[in-house]
Structure formats: structure tokens, C-alpha cells
Amino acid sequence: MTLSPTESHAAELLAELLDLRAALLALRPKARLFAFWDLDGTLLRGDCSEGLHAEGQELYPGLVRLAIEQGHSPEYSSDGIGYQRWQQDYRQLSERIGCWLAYPFLAQIFAGASEQDLLDLAAAHFDTTLRKFYFAASRTIFDGLAKAGVEQHILSASAQFFVRGAAASLALPPENLHGIQVKTAEGKLTRELLYPVTYAEGKVTKLIEIVQAAEGQAQSDSEQPVFVLAAFGNSFETDQAFLAHVLRQTLPTGLPLAVMINAGFAPTNYRGLFRSVRQTRVVSEI
Numbered sequence: 001m002t003l004s005p006t007e008s009h010a011a012e013l014l015a016e017l018l019d020l021r022a023a024l025l026a027l028r029p030k031a032r033l034f035a036f037w038d039l040d041g042t043l044l045r046g047d048c049s050e051g052l053h054a055e056g057q058e059l060y061p062g063l064v065r066l067a068i069e070q071g072h073s074p075e076y077s078s079d080g081i082g083y084q085r086w087q088q089d090y091r092q093l094s095e096r097i098g099c100w101l102a103y104p105f106l107a108q109i110f111a112g113a114s115e116q117d118l119l120d121l122a123a124a125h126f127d128t129t130l131r132k133f134y135f136a137a138s139r140t141i142f143d144g145l146a147k148a149g150v151e152q153h154i155l156s157a158s159a160q161f162f163v164r165g166a167a168a169s170l171a172l173p174p175e176n177l178h179g180i181q182v183k184t185a186e187g188k189l190t191r192e193l194l195y196p197v198t199y200a201e202g203k204v205t206k207l208i209e210i211v212q213a214a215e216g217q218a219q220s221d222s223e224q225p226v227f228v229l230a231a232f233g234n235s236f237e238t239d240q241a242f243l244a245h246v247l248r249q250t251l252p253t254g255l256p257l258a259v260m261i262n263a264g265f266a267p268t269n270y271r272g273l274f275r276s277v278r279q280t281r282v283v284s285e286i
Contacts, residue, residue, distance in 0.1 A: 020229055036154075036155055037152060037232045039154050043232075045134070063158075108191045118159075119161050135281070137277070207246075233259075244273065257275065259277060263276065
């Protein structure tokens with residue numbers, strides 16, 4: 001995959017991470033190495049739940065729209081009016097209360113639907129459409145780390161039954177993709193949230209759970225430590241906490257990497273903390 005000169009940061013960051021990987025494995029040959037990614041706006045241009053729009057045109061529909069229009073939400077009708085009502089409700093929740101409530105709402109509106117039906121819908125949309133909209137630079141880093149044996153996880157504030165649709169296109173096991181979850185009963189979704197909610201600090205909690213589980217698996221082998229090489233996000237509201245957590249690690253050599261993609265101007269308390277990059281090209285343009 002050849003990138004435009006303006007996106008040469010991908011090869012540079014990948015090389016830096018591979019050097020860090022080599023240095024850590026030289027000291028601890030049996031170490032397990034991890035990287036954590038946000039999905040929407042970080043790996044994927046746009047948002048798998050809400051879609052992608054540019055210059056007044058829809059470049060792809062979001063999974064919320066597809067799921068509502070296919071009759072999976074008991075709260076919103078499958079005609080165009082139902083989706084418009086959802087847009088109004090979601091906008092009001094986001095603006096008047098905040099994303100901490102609006103994001104779980106995206107999962108809760110499908111209470112009563114078959115979880116498997118929504119997983120299948122998401123997988124089909126990723127396989128036919130969304131996979132074309134992965135950032136080329138992000139995929140260069142992601143695929144390079146995968147080839148080097150780094151274990152990668154997705155931490156997303158989209159619904160987990162949507163996020164796991166990306167598993168095949170990213171060549172990840174579904175259990176490595178984490179989103180906002182609701183309980184199921186006999187295969188049907190409910191409105192009851194499962195914690196942590198993977199938004200802001202909830203992403204830190206999920207990351208710690210994953211690392212601690214890996215450390216628990218390695219308890220019988222003291223020569224198999226767990227190290228997190230990198231974290232990638234795109235928002236100072238939803239991703240800054242888990243990126244900062246990764247930077248606070250103390251590695252036996254080198255420093256972990258935290259990268260903000262297209263995140264804009266950093267708040268004062270995060271200024272200069274993360275690497276900041278800009279990218280636009282998607283894999284279908286390469």
C-alpha cells in the first residue's frame with residue numbers, strides 16, 4: 001500500500017513501534033505485546049453507527065439507519081420517518097445531556113431485537129461497504145503490527161453488536177472488538193447496560209481488564225510479561241483517557257506511543273502529550 005507524501009507518518013510510526021517491539025523482545029523474548037485502537041474516526045473514516053456525510057451527500061449509511069429501516073427497533077418505525085425521529089432524539093440527548101447518555105442510547109433502541117440478526121447486518125455492511133473506508137494510513141500501522149505479532153483490540157463507543165461486524169475485515173477474533181453492551185435474554189437484546197461502558201474512562205477500565213486477563217494467563221510463566229506498545233484515538237472527549245493511561249506505563253526500555261488522529265486542537269491539559277497526525281485517504285483511494 002503506497003501512501004501520499006502527506007501521510008508518510010504511517011510508515012514512520014510503524015517503524016518506531018517495530019523498533020520498540022524489537023527492543024522489548026530482546027529483553028523479554030516471551031513478552032505479549034498489545035496495541036489498542038478506537039474505531040470510528042480512527043481506523044474508519046466516519047462512524048459505523050451514524051454513517052459518513054460530506055458536502056451534503058451521504059457517502060455511506062450508518063448501521064443505526066440500516067437497522068431501523070430493516071425493522072430491528074421497536075421504538076422507531078421502519079419507514080423514513082422512524083429514522084428521522086431517531087436523529088432528532090439522538091441530537092437532543094447529545095446536546096442537552098451529553099454523549100455519556102447518547103452513546104448507550106444507540107444500543108438500547110434495539111431492545112427486543114435478535115442480537116445475531118444485528119451482528120449479521122453489521123458484518124455484511126463492513127464486508128461490502130465500510131471496509132472501503134478504513135484510513136489507509138491507519139491500516140498501514142494496524143496491518144504492520146498484526147504481521148509483527150502484536151495483539152490488537154478495538155475500544156469503541158459504538159454498540160458492540162455493530163463493532164464486531166468489523167472482525168473479518170480487520171482479521172481479528174470478534175472477542176477483540178469491544179463496544180457498548182446490553183444484556184441479552186434468550187438471544188434478544190434488552191435495555192440493561194453491561195459495564196464498563198466503553199466511553200471515556202470506561203475505555204480505560206476495559207483496557208485494564210484485557211491486560212489483567214492476559215497477565216492472569218501468564219501467571220504460571222514469570223518470563224511472559226504483558227506490555228502495551230501503543231494506543232490510537234481521534235477524540236479528546238472519548239479517547240484521551242485510555243491514550244493517557246497507556247502513556248503512563250513504565251516499560252523496561254523505550255516509551256509507549258499514543259496517537260491522536262484528526263483530533264484538532266488539544267485542550268490545555270493534554271497539549272503536547274500525544275502525537276497528533278492528520279490523514280484523509282481511505283484504502284479504496286489507494
